[in-house]
Amino acid sequence: MPSDTPRLEIRNLVRRFDGRAVVDDVSLKIMPGQVTCLLGPSGCGKSTTLRMIAGVEMQDSGTIHVDGALICDTIFRVPPERREIGLMFQDFALFPHLSVADNVGYGLRGNKASKRARVEELLERVDLKRFIDGYPHQLSGGEQQRVALARALAPRPRIMLMDEPFSGLDNRLRDGIRDETLSILKEEDTAVLLVTHEPDEAMRMADEIALMRDGKIVQQGAPYNVYTRPLDRAAVAFFSDANVVRAEVSGALAHTAFGRFLAPGIPDGTSVDIVFRPQHVRIDFDRAGKGPLPTAADGTPARAVVERARFMGNESLIEYRMDHDGSLLRATVPNVFMPSAGTVMWLTIRRDKCFVFGVGK
Numbered sequence: 001m002p003s004d005t006p007r008l009e010i011r012n013l014v015r016r017f018d019g020r021a022v023v024d025d026v027s028l029k030i031m032p033g034q035v036t037c038l039l040g041p042s043g044c045g046k047s048t049t050l051r052m053i054a055g056v057e058m059q060d061s062g063t064i065h066v067d068g069a070l071i072c073d074t075i076f077r078v079p080p081e082r083r084e085i086g087l088m089f090q091d092f093a094l095f096p097h098l099s100v101a102d103n104v105g106y107g108l109r110g111n112k113a114s115k116r117a118r119v120e121e122l123l124e125r126v127d128l129k130r131f132i133d134g135y136p137h138q139l140s141g142g143e144q145q146r147v148a149l150a151r152a153l154a155p156r157p158r159i160m161l162m163d164e165p166f167s168g169l170d171n172r173l174r175d176g177i178r179d180e181t182l183s184i185l186k187e188e189d190t191a192v193l194l195v196t197h198e199p200d201e202a203m204r205m206a207d208e209i210a211l212m213r214d215g216k217i218v219q220q221g222a223p224y225n226v227y228t229r230p231l232d233r234a235a236v237a238f239f240s241d242a243n244v245v246r247a248e249v250s251g252a253l254a255h256t257a258f259g260r261f262l263a264p265g266i267p268d269g270t271s272v273d274i275v276f277r278p279q280h281v282r283i284d285f286d287r288a289g290k291g292p293l294p295t296a297a298d299g300t301p302a303r304a305v306v307e308r309a310r311f312m313g314n315e316s317l318i319e320y321r322m323d324h325d326g327s328l329l330r331a332t333v334p335n336v337f338m339p340s341a342g343t344v345m346w347l348t349i350r351r352d353k354c355f356v357f358g359v360g361k
């Protein structure tokens with residue numbers, strides 16, 4: 001098999017319910033050892049996509065291929081149990097009446113000794129060998145999740161499908177288990193499709209993020225690229241809080257109280273939204289009624305009054321009421337910065353960190 005053959009490829013998958021395409025022409029390729037996150041809001045069609053790949057849901061059109069071989073179209077269908085696909089879901093449901101060893105070995109074929117060896121190897125990997133003869137109810141949530149991972153990996157699946165697998169765990173456990181899971185999946189060279197509605201999880205886990213909305217993949221790329229070059233205003237807002245300043249274009253420039261912004265290719269007289277994250281607002285104190293001097297990198301400062309400030313742990317969030325139009329803007333500052341309400345400050349927007357979208361985009 002050529003090394004550029006994807007481990008998993010789906011082409012033009014469509015699934016309709018009651019005439020509505022909940023998965024609408026979705027295509028994806030995942031290489032061995034690659035983690036792709038299908039990221040999107042609730043109801044956008046992520047789980048349905050996963051279910052079709054697992055073989056528990058049939059597509060209305062489109063094809064699914066594993067290592068270059070067709071496993072499913074609308075006529076031909078390899079049954080779920082023969083797809084060599086591992087599954088991990090939020091409610092991972094270990095069998096309560098089976099020991100940890102029997103849970104992990106459940107899907108394994110072969111003789112007793114080889115099964116036992118694989119079970120021991122996996123429990124060693126997830127650092128739970130001491131519980132090999134224990135039962136699920138004796139384990140914490142995080143430990144049970146690691147047993148579920150060992151169980152899913154035991155038959156050496158070529159592909160692992162994971163649907164919000166960490167959302168039942170509390171925050172403190174989650175990061176550790178995510179990292180551990182990721183390193184095991186990489187070691188096993190499994191192709192992973194992970195469904196999540198949490199951008200943080202996708203940023204942490206993914207080699208590639210496929211952003212899904214209304215049944216379609218609207219943007220796809222490395223986490224850095226998807227975050228720093230978002231497709232539209234909604235894509236910015238999906239990853240973080242976003243400020244929006246609306247402006248009119250003339251002469252390929254959008255004119256605002258923060259100075260002018262380049263608006264290439266946008267016709268004169270059109271409205272645009274200038275979208276920027278709170279961490280990219282620069283704030284300065286008022287000096288004798290003036291802010292800092294305008295610069296090419298940051299434009300012109302606009303006068304604002306602190307409405308309120310909150311300490312968030314790693315950063316402080318400050319809400320400003322803008323003088324020029326009464327709108328609210330949010331800025332974040334690392335560590336502790338708690339100016340009192342009514343403090344006059346000047347805000348500038350970093351030109352290299354803001355996005356200019358035509359309204360309606």
Ligand SMILES: Nc1ncnc2c1ncn2[C@@H]1O[C@H](COP(=O)(O)OP(=O)(O)OP(=O)(O)O)[C@@H](O)[C@H]1O
Pocket residue numbers: 017018022040041042043044045046047048049197
């Ligand atoms: N069997 C079904 N019959 C009718 N509608 C369905 C069926 N399964 C899913 N849907 C609808 O398809 C849409 C997509 O559902 P899906 O579960 O794929 O979304 P999701 O992105 O995984 O959302 P969530 O994160 O909330 O699980 C939803 O509007 C859902 O109500």
